[in-house]
Amino acid sequence: MSKRLSPLAQHALLIAIAVWISGCSAAPPENLPTPIEGYNHTSAAINRxxxxxxxxxxxxxxxxxxxxNCCVSLPTKWRPGLKVVIEWEKDPNVGASRFWKEPPFSDAWNQRMEEHRSHYTRHRAVVELPPYDKVGAVVVHFLPCDQVKVIATLHAYGHPQYAIKEPLNMEEPKTCQNS
Structure with missing residues (x-):
């Protein structure tokens, strides 16, 4: 039976590997591999x-x-103007295939899935990363109207010091204003 490492153990292992690869120099590395985590506050699925x-x-x-998941490279010390590029694919009709009458993976089902996938939307946002003292996980929050918030944190969602407070089950507007 294999055991999975906890997120904290994964992060510690990544730091240990980074130190080992850097040749055990006395100076800390300029960048560290940082795990990526996400929260979806919408009724759509974030496919990737x-x-x-x-x-x-x-x-x-x-x-x-x-x-x-692993990883994005972040500087060990935050600096003003630090930005990240978030790209995502969204399925607005989650679980539609549950109601299809075609046998799964048949030619008819695959054709229907191709049509379903044509409604996926793809998005991109360049977001400024708020200041952080220590490199933790990079956490992306997907909000209604294709908005995102991103932080690098050592705290878990819901912790009093976690910077993003929006509930997971947010009310979504009927229409979104493009800004």
């Missing part, structure tokens, strides 16, 4: 997302946390 090209986990509607 990336932070500066590093992949995050898929996230069901009104879900998140608990899963981290």
């Amino acid at each position: 997302f990336t932070v500066n090209g590093g992949g995050g986990p898929n996230i069901g509607p009104h879900q998140g946390g608990g899963k981290q």
